[in-house]
Amino acid sequence: MRKRLRPGASCAVALGLALSLGACSGGTAKHASANAGTITVEAPNSAPTFTNNFNPFSQSDTGPGLNIIYEPLVASNRAKGGVLIPWLAKSWAWSEDGRTATLTLRPGVKFSDGAPLTPADVVYSLDLRLKNAKLGGASYSAVKAVGSDAVAVTWKSAAYQQLSDLKTVNIIERKLWTGRNPLTYVDKSPVGTGPFSVKTFSPQAVTMASRADYWGGKPTMSFLKYTAATSANIQTQLQNNSIDFCTCDIDAKSYVASDPKDHRFIMAWDGSVVSVMLNNAKAPFNDVHVRRAFAQAVDSEAIAKLSSSKLPLQQPPASPTGLSTKTYKDWIDPQHLAPRKQDVAAAKASLKAGGYSVDGGRLVKDGKQLPVTFVAPTDTPFIKTIAQLVVQQIKQTLGIDVRLSGGSNTGDEISKGHFDLAATWMSSGEGIYTALNQMNGSLASPIGTMSNNNTIRFRDAAYDKILAKMAGTKDQTRLKELGMRAQAIIVDQVPTIPLFSSGAAGVANTMRWTGWPEAANPDYLANTGSGTEFITTLLHLRPAKG
Template identity: 35%
Template sequence: MSKRAVYEPMMVANLAKGDLVPWLAKSFEWSKDGLTLSFSLNDGITWSDGKPLTAADVVYTFDLSRKVLGDATYDYVDSAKAINDTTIQFTFNRAYTPGLYELGGMLIVPQHVWKEVNDPATYQNPDPIGSGPFTQVANFSAQSYDLMRNPNYWQSDKATYGGIRVIAYGGNDAANIAAINGDIDFGLGFIQDIQKTYVDVDPEHRGYWFPAVGSTISLSLNTTRKPYDDVNLRKAVSIGIDRDAVAKRGMSGYTHPADCTGLSDAYNSWRDADVVAACDWTTYNVDAANALLDKSGYPRGADGMRTTPAGDPLTFDIGVGSASTDWIAVAQVISDDMKELGIDAPLKVQDWSQINQALFGGTYNGNIAWGPGGVTPYEWYRGAMSCKTVKPVGEEATQNFHRFCSKKADQLLDQFAAATDGEQQHAIMDQLQALYSELAPTIPLFPGPEWGAYNSTKFVGWPSEDDPYATLSPSGSSTVLVLTTIHPRD
């Protein structure tokens, strides 16, 4: 939350509604050929030290991102230029419509501060200067710190309260206890039976909203290793998973089973009903799963356990972080289901740092995993199937952990990115959904809930299903919308 309280983007992505909200920028414009994208900033924006925020700061932020993250960052951009104090023009080397969301979502930093920093990648930034509503650090400790109101906030009529306190908890249990005790206004993660344990304690003031618009959570099998590179194996495993039990027992009913598009509810407007209707590999059917394994060369021995075509035991572990009690429950459901297929799939529960080292480095067999998100499904499918996102084993991956490559997916992704017509984009996205269903690069389990609960004893105006102006997650892309909408109770 603190990062988005201090620094702001030109456009805010609200996954709850699947749209972009103008923020630092009041508008954007594409050239007819799709090779130039211009943003127009609002007038009178200042940094927290009172200096003006201009187009030069946006260009500097763009160049700094490339310097720190590498030239491959925003590789579709040839140049960024400040036309005047409020107009930024990005010139592309190819038509790439997702650039709107990527460039618009950059958190802008002040050039006059960061140009003096010798090593931006390691800079601790003890006294941040930002454009956001809360920028003044106070009462800093290892457990919590306060961010007081930006005295020069450019939206003077918003976020008029004194500040926010950011508290670090060691895990879900500690945070949940604090919330139940009434010590948290905004936050919370997974908690069993939230209605009973949290809301019913004070139903007049407490509520929650868990829209299933986060990244789809999947069982990821490492496709660089045999036999997990076999689509029939992946589909058989998928058919053998009771997703209703995953959602109800593992996730306490806070979400629902995924379908074979792999899309979360953030992309309902993109979902191809024909692909969903034709799919059978995300429907629980133990007999069909066993039949597919038999047909695909995974024989069952006298002990009931299967072997690979090479004669090795058919097994994979399910990696999951020890702090994620909900995902551990999900993994246990899957592990139990695999016994009905003759597959040994034990849980591998470790600290997330250990799990992520194997997951990101491609040295795992199976893992509970996630994928990238955005305003459209482009980022999800790019992270699931694009050859351009595949990293060599041992090199850290930030997406496509399963290291799956489809040249056809790349062709469709490029076509989608170049298309400027909405109808054309939807037609291409239908093809991507069909391809994902054909290839099953990951085994989608459920759309991830965007966790969020509130206590309105002190503040009101929280987002909800009836008023989805943002998600209720304190770590979401739309957090600044929440911070600038809530206000103290009268």
């Protein structure tokens, strides 16, 4: 049964997306005398120190909490399969041809400086993305104000499923940003529509004050404190109860065992699937025979089991469709629900069918050696462990030596296509179309150029035609049928190697704050990496009694 929020906060049952592993919360002190009006959290993807810049468009390091200072028009409930729900827009209606969505703004929304949200602010915010590809670009083609309380967003073709693209667009106040360069401006006093505003800043901690005039209702905590905890000390800080909530990679099993009464595990199945990325644009993985061979050689069940060793639950091995079985069970073709089984004989046969052999640990074709490198960041222990397991299995099954490579920051290298194999969280809990559209060929850029989408550079004309049809339908039965056709192509062409369904996993402490989402069947996800999800979580929390 869905929980009901107090009046004024009904839309805050939304959730956003985050591709990170670990969500934890713990009391900041063992004593009731601690500041019960403050909740302390670890910033998502926390750096050792914070940067005093809260520009939501900045391409470099910024201060924490941007995702709860600024808000989008719409959000999605990833706990419910990515269904789209209202946020700053209270409703929307489509034109007859499905190209234009008219969004009516929620009344009473104010920026933290007291100015009301207007259609002009929304048009300005959307136009920035439309006119400046460096800000992320836009799928829509035009936007305009409609009367005093609505905006019309237009796409070049029917785009029922692309309304969800607006989830990633932060709405800013036009009068404050006119004349500013969004890419270079240093903003130390951010103004947004979210429930908190920055109160104090230091390189180690940022404190935000809750807003009494927030459109969704004032949060019960007076202050929200972000601390710059790192992977080296986060476990200790949680055990000492100095952090109330975090999205972090820790030993959740031991944390819960240390205090079963107050330390709880929270698993936010957000649609993500830990996967091995294959670079479809360069040899040898531009050949489907090699992609099939590597997928058949990997034992995803064994990797899922080992990767769950620090969690109180088992993350399930993934469907070969690349879709999370926890989020999209009802959308996945039943014949593709079960994980792909390791089949060494079939893997070797796939290599042979493509004209490949293995000589001295090297993949060989037409007398030419094809070295294979797995790029894994050294500063992400979890992903590095996944890479090591995959490398071991490829060596054991196919006899191929895969070289591990990577430094403290490999993101740019991967985005530019300078890799053979890499591991990451793929898929998405934002809905079946969004999840499948990540491998849309039109989003793939040439090797050497940055790509924020379709980083594996998969291209298949038949697949892209199916995606276009999915975007243009609002019929759920038709959407499901098209989705299954797309899944069949993914299973056959193997653009990635899905390993296991995952999400924002970690622990929660009920010592000081209660109201965390239920573990088994949550109405919303607890995730600091997604603004709307984190806002929803904060609005549900209440001070613990005693």
